[in-house]
Amino acid sequence: MNPYQYQAPPTGIELVPRPLKMKLTVRAVGANSSSHGRQRTIGQLLGVVFGICLGYILTSTIRHFMLNPHICFSKHNIPVYDNINEAFRVIKHDRSKDTHNSAKSLVFVGVMTASMYLNTRAKAVYETWGRELPGKIAFFTSEASVSAGDLPVIRLKGVDDSYPPQKKSFMMLKYIAEHFSEHFEYFMRADDDVYVRSDKLENFLRSINSSKPHFIGQAGKGNQDEFGHLSLKDDENFCMGGPGVILSRSTLLKVAPHVRDCLKNLRSTHEDVEVGRCVRKYAEVPCTWSYEMQSILYHNSSGTEAFTGSLKQREVHRAITLHPIKNHTHLFRLHSYIQSLKIQSEGAKLVHLVRELARTTEEMGLSMPHLDKPADGVFLDHLGMDVTLQKWNPALENEVIPWDFISRAAFRLGDSNPRHRPTSGTDEGLEDVVRDIMENINRVSKERGRVIDFKEVLYGYVRWNPTYALEYILDMLLLYKKYRGKKMTVSVRRHAYVQIPFGPLRIHEYESIVEGAEANDTLGIHKIVEVVVKNGLKDFTNLHYQVPQAEFTSERKPKKIDFILPLAGRFGSFQRFMDDFQRICLEGEENVRLLVVSFRPSPGEDDTSENVEALISSLQLDYPHIPMSVIQTNATFARALALELGASQCADGDLMLFIDVDMTFSSASLDRIRLHTIKGHQVSCIQKTDMAL
Numbered sequence: 001m002n003p004y005q006y007q008a009p010p011t012g013i014e015l016v017p018r019p020l021k022m023k024l025t026v027r028a029v030g031a032n033s034s035s036h037g038r039q040r041t042i043g044q045l046l047g048v049v050f051g052i053c054l055g056y057i058l059t060s061t062i063r064h065f066m067l068n069p070h071i072c073f074s075k076h077n078i079p080v081y082d083n084i085n086e087a088f089r090v091i092k093h094d095r096s097k098d099t100h101n102s103a104k105s106l107v108f109v110g111v112m113t114a115s116m117y118l119n120t121r122a123k124a125v126y127e128t129w130g131r132e133l134p135g136k137i138a139f140f141t142s143e144a145s146v147s148a149g150d151l152p153v154i155r156l157k158g159v160d161d162s163y164p165p166q167k168k169s170f171m172m173l174k175y176i177a178e179h180f181s182e183h184f185e186y187f188m189r190a191d192d193d194v195y196v197r198s199d200k201l202e203n204f205l206r207s208i209n210s211s212k213p214h215f216i217g218q219a220g221k222g223n224q225d226e227f228g229h230l231s232l233k234d235d236e237n238f239c240m241g242g243p244g245v246i247l248s249r250s251t252l253l254k255v256a257p258h259v260r261d262c263l264k265n266l267r268s269t270h271e272d273v274e275v276g277r278c279v280r281k282y283a284e285v286p287c288t289w290s291y292e293m294q295s296i297l298y299h300n301s302s303g304t305e306a307f308t309g310s311l312k313q314r315e316v317h318r319a320i321t322l323h324p325i326k327n328h329t330h331l332f333r334l335h336s337y338i339q340s341l342k343i344q345s346e347g348a349k350l351v352h353l354v355r356e357l358a359r360t361t362e363e364m365g366l367s368m369p370h371l372d373k374p375a376d377g378v379f380l381d382h383l384g385m386d387v388t389l390q391k392w393n394p395a396l397e398n399e400v401i402p403w404d405f406i407s408r409a410a411f412r413l414g415d416s417n418p419r420h421r422p423t424s425g426t427d428e429g430l431e432d433v434v435r436d437i438m439e440n441i442n443r444v445s446k447e448r449g450r451v452i453d454f455k456e457v458l459y460g461y462v463r464w465n466p467t468y469a470l471e472y473i474l475d476m477l478l479l480y481k482k483y484r485g486k487k488m489t490v491s492v493r494r495h496a497y498v499q500i501p502f503g504p505l506r507i508h509e510y511e512s513i514v515e516g517a518e519a520n521d522t523l524g525i526h527k528i529v530e531v532v533v534k535n536g537l538k539d540f541t542n543l544h545y546q547v548p549q550a551e552f553t554s555e556r557k558p559k560k561i562d563f564i565l566p567l568a569g570r571f572g573s574f575q576r577f578m579d580d581f582q583r584i585c586l587e588g589e590e591n592v593r594l595l596v597v598s599f600r601p602s603p604g605e606d607d608t609s610e611n612v613e614a615l616i617s618s619l620q621l622d623y624p625h626i627p628m629s630v631i632q633t634n635a636t637f638a639r640a641l642a643l644e645l646g647a648s649q650c651a652d653g654d655l656m657l658f659i660d661v662d663m664t665f666s667s668a669s670l671d672r673i674r675l676h677t678i679k680g681h682q683v684s685c686i687q688k689t690d691m692a693l
Helices: 033-067 084-090 115-127 166-180 198-205 249-264 271-282 314-318 328-363 424-448 522-535 571-586 609-622 639-648 667-676
Strands: 107-112 135-141 153-155 186-191 245-248 297-299 321-323 404-406 450-464 469-482 488-501 561-567 592-598 628-632 655-658
Touching (some): 084 153, 115 135, 115 328, 166 186, 166 249, 166 271, 186 249, 245 249, 249 271, 314 424, 424 450, 424 469, 424 488, 561 571, 561 639, 561 667, 571 592, 592 609, 639 655
Parallel strands (some): 107 186, 135 153, 561 592, 592 628
């Protein structure tokens, strides 16, 4: 029973209404005639006073309408007091178009802001998610605020930027109902420090019947200190304003006429609590009692540190709204990450479409249309293959792609240090894969009455084929929780076989990283890629590609790299380093130079400077085309001094590689240095995947 309706006393007696009866009394004229005359005179005076008051009210109303011809009423009898054309001009919406089921009529978002945030938070909101809404957005601020640029700003009359913004919140709802209630299905109240994923918001709202009264948000009853002090009954709640509040049209129309009454009866300083109380009283709907809303409309309790770290979190991927984002620059960062997720999603759709096209054409006995030849340097043939770990069938032993083992340590045969800690890139990629696996597993958990939580990866294997996909085999420890029927919680182990298909192969033309090269042989590159795509890696070694003879001249050598190595003692480590240097640089005929800055050894260590010079001299005799030298210093070890002395020996524009004696490298490391180091713009930092400690 509605608590705001009249309830009969608990007596068990039913009160039956009876028809109204009038009693006519006839008095004879006599002794009471004087008393009757006085009553008649008083009645006449009251009638005159009533007539004067009624005439004044009617005259004032008519005068008000004559002086304000722009006043109108909606079909729900809600008066519109401002110029409605001006309101629609501000939000850039053409109200003459059909408003039902159009791409821009699903939701209207009112963002509460202040004049001090118009050029920061409000602008960031409008330039990110505000432009992608399936509807329109406006920023509601104080009457004295000044519009910023092309922002759709609405200044509320009689409202300032004082906190708490109770009046601003209620008057915003009233303004929205008076001007836009007939043109949108849903209405959202938001703050200027929230991020809204417009695509998820649209999918969510289109799954709900908009004709029914809804008050959607993250339900709350106050924190521990406020509990019991907000004048809320045991069965009452409110929608927390931070993550956003959504109202259907019918809910808004029931509340808007009573806004001023709600403002006169405030019981707390929290505007979201008072809005919830007003909605409960006049629309008779509570905020959504749903535990799921905590993840759909997500509030991060970290305050100013929220969403400043890694964005690869389950909440970021699942939520419709993310709150709070206090620094507007982080809003652009979050928007960029969300856009990258959309790109990945579109890439997955492309793979599925090409796969479906390949399957259909094969059943029809046809070939893939327009995909057998590259168009604009884009190859799609490999996308038509079904999901299988047998996409690549090697013909020779050296074509077998090995699996790397991952547990608490990582084992990779191709590294100079086969056993090492998993790199940050490996861990990050594994986390992404596990998150996607768990999302797929729990996609139908609500229908099945169970949920499966991830515990850890016990071990796994990973390999990648640059033509087809990245592949995982994972042994996962999971926690199975059944909450419907016979409740149970049990640990389970499951193997996951995962394949992450690559998108289309694309060929781009770049300036050659080889000195003196004017342009790459684009036709030759197209030929190489086409052979790899059509026939696999096994035919790559049989491809006879005629390299221009000029490429072997001294002018076409790769850019020289100057190795600068600080050294103090540690001759054993230096010998190991020189073994790698000889194998990769000297025998591989790399275009490099070695500068060893030798320091005086620490007390108690042997002086090995002569051994260092002897080793360098010996190698110089065997490889005279690669310069190697030793710079002797009498100072104790200082890395900064070593870098300064080594850099003084290099010419302007040389590539300098500062490296320690306990590091290893590969030829791929040198290629990466040449590719990613740009003079005056970018320094190349080699990751652990390229060098090992």
